[in-house]
Amino acid sequence: xxVFLMLFASLGWAEEPLLVYCGAGLMKPMDELKAAYEEExxxxxxxxxxxxGELFGMIATRKNGDVxxxxxxxxxxxxxEKGHVVKEGMTDIxxxxxxxxxxxxxxxxxxxxxxxSREGLRIALADAKAAAIGKVSSQIxxxxxxxxxxxxxxxxxxxxxxxxxxxxxxxQVDAVIAWEDQATWAQGKGKVVIIPIETSKNIIKTIxxxxxxxSKRPEEARQFIAFITSPEAKECWKKxxxxxxxxx
Amino acid sequence: MGNRIFQAALGxxxxxxxxxxxxxxxxLVLMPEGSEILESAxxxxxxxxxxxxxxxxxxxxxxxxxxxxxxxxxxxxFTFPGHHLLRTIVDxxxxxxxxxxxxxxxxxxxxxxxxxxxxxxxxxxxxxxWAIVVAQVFTAAPYAIRVVYGTFRGISPRYExxxxxxxxxxxxxxxxxxxxxxxxxxxxxxVIAFARCMGCFGTVLILAGGTRMYTETLPITLYLNxxxxxxxxxxxxxIILIAISLGAIIxxxxxxxxxxx
Numbered sequence: 001x002x003v004f005l006m007l008f009a010s011l012g013w014a015e016e017p018l019l020v021y022c023g024a025g026l027m028k029p030m031d032e033l034k035a036a037y038e039e040e041x042x043x044x045x046x047x048x049x050x051x052x053g054e055l056f057g058m059i060a061t062r063k064n065g066d067v068x069x070x071x072x073x074x075x076x077x078x079x080x081e082k083g084h085v086v087k088e089g090m091t092d093i094x095x096x097x098x099x100x101x102x103x104x105x106x107x108x109x110x111x112x113x114x115x116x117s118r119e120g121l122r123i124a125l126a127d128a129k130a131a132a133i134g135k136v137s138s139q140i141x142x143x144x145x146x147x148x149x150x151x152x153x154x155x156x157x158x159x160x161x162x163x164x165x166x167x168x169x170x171x172q173v174d175a176v177i178a179w180e181d182q183a184t185w186a187q188g189k190g191k192v193v194i195i196p197i198e199t200s201k202n203i204i205k206t207i208x209x210x211x212x213x214x215s216k217r218p219e220e221a222r223q224f225i226a227f228i229t230s231p232e233a234k235e236c237w238k239k240x241x242x243x244x245x246x247x248x
Numbered sequence: 249m250g251n252r253i254f255q256a257a258l259g260x261x262x263x264x265x266x267x268x269x270x271x272x273x274x275x276l277v278l279m280p281e282g283s284e285i286l287e288s289a290x291x292x293x294x295x296x297x298x299x300x301x302x303x304x305x306x307x308x309x310x311x312x313x314x315x316x317x318x319x320x321x322x323x324x325x326f327t328f329p330g331h332h333l334l335r336t337i338v339d340x341x342x343x344x345x346x347x348x349x350x351x352x353x354x355x356x357x358x359x360x361x362x363x364x365x366x367x368x369x370x371x372x373x374x375x376x377x378w379a380i381v382v383a384q385v386f387t388a389a390p391y392a393i394r395v396v397y398g399t400f401r402g403i404s405p406r407y408e409x410x411x412x413x414x415x416x417x418x419x420x421x422x423x424x425x426x427x428x429x430x431x432x433x434x435x436x437x438x439v440i441a442f443a444r445c446m447g448c449f450g451t452v453l454i455l456a457g458g459t460r461m462y463t464e465t466l467p468i469t470l471y472l473n474x475x476x477x478x479x480x481x482x483x484x485x486x487i488i489l490i491a492i493s494l495g496a497i498i499x500x501x502x503x504x505x506x507x508x509x
Binding site: 050051053054055056060061124127129130131155156157159160164166167170171172 | 253354355358359372374375453454456457458459460462463471472474475476477494
């Protein structure tokens with residue numbers, strides 16, 4: 001998928017679009033904001049959605065693009081250290097809250113984080129290297145001393161957040177650790193149940209945006225970042241389940 | 249003159265397209281350094297992936313050939329109501345994306361009556377290594393069925409009739425006459441099926457989950473390592489896949505010549 005988007009992006013149809021590398025989990029609000037931006041400024045925007053690490057690799061090898069919006073601040077920090085993004089205009093957009101997601105009716109009767117270690121459950125966790133949520137779920141389990149106890153229940157480690165949702169909605173697993181916003185996604189509606197994780201046990205991430213250092217139009221990149229963090233844009237983030245205030 | 253231009257255009261298009269194909273493959277092979285390829289190829293992850301790909305694919309090919317011989321022979325030798333419909337159904341998975349096939353199989357094997365029955369007898373297909381085999385069989389079978397069907401269609405039923413008039417029953421006539429005559433086509437079908445199994449990605453990803461070092465076949469290794477930003481590993485798995493496909497195509501061409509002769 002990403003390869004085809006890259007192909008289309010590199011063909012340079014009509015006006016050269018602003019190229020935005022964006023975490024796949026942010027697709028719903030970003031699609032809306034992209035359309036709003038295009039309407040307001042008349043500049044076409046090309047979105048490339050993929051896992052945060054995959055996008056990092058694309059920017060590092062291709063040395064192009066204008067804006068980088070990964071699923072966690074760690075990626076922009078690393079990109080800053082490697083010189084792939086610039087500090088100027090780098091900002092936090094909203095929060096990303098890990099939650100436990102179960103299929104409709106919660107067949108595994110999971111009420112809290114500790115329940116994930118119950119024998120015989122089928123759990124899916126995202127791949128820790130490929131997806132931000134994978135790394136975070138390992139960290140949450142480790143922080144609460146549950147990693148070793150939950151591991152035997154883990155039946156698969158898919159590399160994207162979307163796979164987690166499909167497996168939950170179709171009742172292939174009893175629970176997954178996913179981002180809260182995924183439950184508000186339209187296709188998840190009514191098919192999944194959110195079990196919150198206590199804030200003291202949780203690790204809440206910030207979603208950052210940064211201008212890519214190889215951008216040939218840095219003003220427009222900063223303008224795009226300002227646009228997606230404006231008060232109107234914050235309503236859009238909230239609508240899709242991304243809190244703009246840090247959860248208590 | 250007109251003929252010349254026509255022939256030159258045909259030749260030009262062919263040369264340009266095949267040139268780009270070769271160029272793209274060569275650039276993948278030449279991109280990483282030799283030492284990187286060697287190191288990646290001998291890494292634990294790659295050896296696991298190669299071993300898993302080969303073992304699942306060989307098992308899948310055996311199952312696919314059982315299906316292809318049965319269904320191909322049935323379609324070639326019998327006319328019955330729904331014959332055309334059956335051919336369409338069997339061909340259908342060739343036309344839709346592997347991801348769609350993966351989703352369909354995910355629902356069949358992981359959700360609903362059939363899945364519940366499987367679970368009640370203790371078989372968990374989804375996310376297991378069996379899921380890889382199931383995904384490969386459903387992806388590769390249509391191709392093999394096509395080839396086997398074509399092969400049996402090309403063998404006159406008269407041979408079997410003669411064998412049966414001399415005392416063989418239908419099964420023996422099939423086993424001793426038609427099957428040996430179809431040998432070349434059957435091998436060709438098996439090679440195509442093997443190549444499809446080795447390269448099967450979307451169906452395996454959805455049904456088996458694509459878990460590193462567990463349900464990680466070669467295309468999954470390529471995909472995961474792109475996600476990890478580990479380009480040497482990704483490219484090496486790509487090169488290994490190209491080498492295997494190349495081998496399969498060469499074998500197919502040799503066998504195919506045999507079939508034609």
